Amino acid sequence: MRTDKDTWDITTSVGSTALFVAAARALEAQKPDPLAVDPYAEVFCRAVGGPWADLLDGTAPEHPLKSEEFGQHFVTFQAARTRYFDAYFRRAAEAGVRQIVLLAAGLDSRAYRLDWAAGTTIFELDQPQVLDFKRDTLAAYGAVPRAERREIAVDLRDDWPQALRDSGFHQHEPSAWIAEGLLIYLPASAQEQLFTGIDSLAGSGSHLAVEEGRPMDRDAFQAKVQEAKSVDDERGQWWQLVYNEQHAPAAQWFSERGWDAEATTLLDYLQTVGRSVDSADAEAANMLASITLVSAVKG
Numbered sequence: 001m002r003t004d005k006d007t008w009d010i011t012t013s014v015g016s017t018a019l020f021v022a023a024a025r026a027l028e029a030q031k032p033d034p035l036a037v038d039p040y041a042e043v044f045c046r047a048v049g050g051p052w053a054d055l056l057d058g059t060a061p062e063h064p065l066k067s068e069e070f071g072q073h074f075v076t077f078q079a080a081r082t083r084y085f086d087a088y089f090r091r092a093a094e095a096g097v098r099q100i101v102l103l104a105a106g107l108d109s110r111a112y113r114l115d116w117a118a119g120t121t122i123f124e125l126d127q128p129q130v131l132d133f134k135r136d137t138l139a140a141y142g143a144v145p146r147a148e149r150r151e152i153a154v155d156l157r158d159d160w161p162q163a164l165r166d167s168g169f170h171q172h173e174p175s176a177w178i179a180e181g182l183l184i185y186l187p188a189s190a191q192e193q194l195f196t197g198i199d200s201l202a203g204s205g206s207h208l209a210v211e212e213g214r215p216m217d218r219d220a221f222q223a224k225v226q227e228a229k230s231v232d233d234e235r236g237q238w239w240q241l242v243y244n245e246q247h248a249p250a251a252q253w254f255s256e257r258g259w260d261a262e263a264t265t266l267l268d269y270l271q272t273v274g275r276s277v278d279s280a281d282a283e284a285a286n287m288l289a290s291i292t293l294v295s296a297v298k299g
Helices: 013-029 039-048 051-057 071-094 128-141 160-166 188-201 218-228 234-238 250-255 266-272 282-290
Strands: 099-103 121-126 148-153 176-179 207-213 259-265 291-298
Touching: 013 039, 013 051, 013 071, 039 051, 039 128, 071 176, 071 207, 071 266, 071 282, 071 291, 121 128, 121 160, 128 148, 148 160, 160 188, 176 188, 188 250, 207 250, 250 259, 250 291, 259 266, 266 282, 266 291, 282 291
Parallel strands: 099 121, 099 176, 121 148, 176 207
Antiparallel strands: 207 291, 259 291
């Protein structure tokens, strides 16, 4: 269970969820018609090895990501999410933004795989052990960032705005922010702190992209948490890591503060990219129906 000052590396607690997502991206890349390809997702999984490598080799049929009820939909969701945020960053770059901020960067490899304009600086904020794993793994593989990459080892529950400024971030210049797979791991109070920090640091012309989930009924959520305690796999552990809270819908919150925000449900976006969204699995159906992707530009 979560605590106020808990920490993690890439194979424990919240850190392991980044590995789970990377595995989903790697599985998507194996398809003949992937929505998005992250060539480094497989690199991360093979660096950890064990069941993560077995999953990619097709020798872990019992892994949650291989299930037809949940796994195939989660892989599709991650692929669509990756495609959405990749396109967002391309738009921000085309608009002239040269400061990129990855909040809870995890195993986000966009500094290495997207084409960035000259003069771009990418600030990656996360737990120190997560940043260490990503840097060392990609360096051993021979990958080189396509922009200046600055690591900021900080917990987003602490004073991350000051840490960002101390790393050379210029708040009066446009910036592009991403909160992908993050809000569900923060209580509502920390979400408010995060939104306020972004708004205070983002200059005119800045861009923002957020993934958010609508909270479940409280009793239903608690029942899932209790059920998950008896399930010894990544899917079961996930229920014990998330906060079933939402400070405010992101599009509404940022619109009230001068941002031009647009919200797209995951179901609508999946239809846009031509992927089936039918699922008889209640958990998968709830996941697909509860998620919204938000992009915004500050006036």
